[in-house]
Amino acid sequence: MEGELGIDSRSNSIQLLHDEDDVLALGSDVSTCESTNEESHETPEYVPGSFEGPEKTMEVWFRPNVGHKEGLRALSRKQLDILCTKAKCSILSKISTNYLDAYVLSESSLFVYKYKYIMKTCGTTTLLRCLGALLQYADKLGLELTWVGYSRKNLNNPHAQHYPHSSFDDEINFLSSHEKLQERLNGSGYILGPVTGDHWFVYCADHSELPLSLMAPDSLDITINMMMFDLPASVRDIFYLANTETARNMTAKAGIVGLCPGAAIDDTAFTPCGYSMNAILHETYSTIHVTPEEECSYASYETNAFLPTYLPLVRNVLSVFRPKRFVLTLFGDESALEKVELPTNSRNIQNGNSGVYFRTSSSSTKVESDLVCMMGCFSLESSSGSMKSSKSGKEVSVKKERSGSFF
Helix, strand or coil: CCCECCCCHHHCCCCCCCHHHHHHHHCCCCCCCCCCCHHHCCCCCCCCCCCCCCCEEEEEEECCCCCCCCHHHHCCHHHHHHHHHHCCCCEEEEEECCCEEEEEECCEEEEEECCEEEEEECCCCCHHHHHHHHHHHHHHCCCCEEEEEEEEECCCCHHHCCCCCCCHHHHHHHHHHCHHHHCCCCCEEEEECCCCCCCEEEEEEECCCCCHHHHCCCCCCEEEEEEEECCCHHHHHHHECCCCCCHHHHHHHHCHHHHCCCCEEEEEECCCECEEEEEEECCEEEEEEEECCHHHCEEEEEECCCCCECHHHHHHHHHHHCCCEEEEEEEEEHHHHCCCECHHHCCEEEECCCEEEEEEEEEEEEECCCEEEEEEEEECCCCCCCCCCCCHHHCCCHHHHCCCCCC
């Protein structure tokens, strides 16, 4: 699809339905899933040049071959619209393979497999608010929950977020105090990376008795994500409709086509600027999102493709976007990660278009029994251990965000 949609997600000009009353208006096949007092939280106003590009990500797994034969792919469009409404976003387009359905959203992307639901949302979306409804729908399909994961990078403007996303404490408290979710989850929270710089919050609730590698349809399931900041003007300019008339032209001009050879591509351009893309090939996906505004320039790349080494892919992505710094995260089954060469282990990554990116911090942790999370921060600006000019430490004082019950 071409992306001359005239959609301005930055100013929330898309008319979205409101949580409680509108969910009921859309259909009676879901009950209201939230018992928190949402009305007590004020809606923040968007400040131009302050769009929060880094995505919140929620991944929910169910036991294979239990329940409806189509699994989550049996969810109706109305049900998916309700889930997106609760997350304060909307579906723009869809492409499919025999393995998954991929949706471009007004804020990022949604991927629906038979037994796996992956949703990424940026800006001031309320991703966690759709989890209760998703679990209700899954119950009606006879599905059995096995694992829930939620993660995000620390925010530049946390106070601009809707509840519960202004702090990790609030997000954890929302999940633990929510009457219907508390009975299903009881997970744990983790932090990777320095709290004075770029860091990554991870929440996991594991309900499987078997290792994740045996629960997953693909035992080599690994997800790699690159969050890239401070893009050069020559890259940023590509993603303005005033300079590049369609999303398809943006995809070609930026060199994004080369990152997903052979895949079906669904790309969208936003007004006046911004870009989203999903690419799918068999059971794998790649997704890219770009915020080109100079004050908050950002691009992300994520894929669940399994590769023996990810370094060539990382270098290719860096050649397209040429950021000044980036955060790289991986998560996957421990046995799968042992089979690959990991870019987070590299002290520096050379890129012919930009120079050498030095690793400024790295961390990893094993969550539950066999899931490993890894994070590495890289910068063109420094070969020492600190980030000199990172905007990444803005989210919290350690005192506010760090809770002894979770870390």
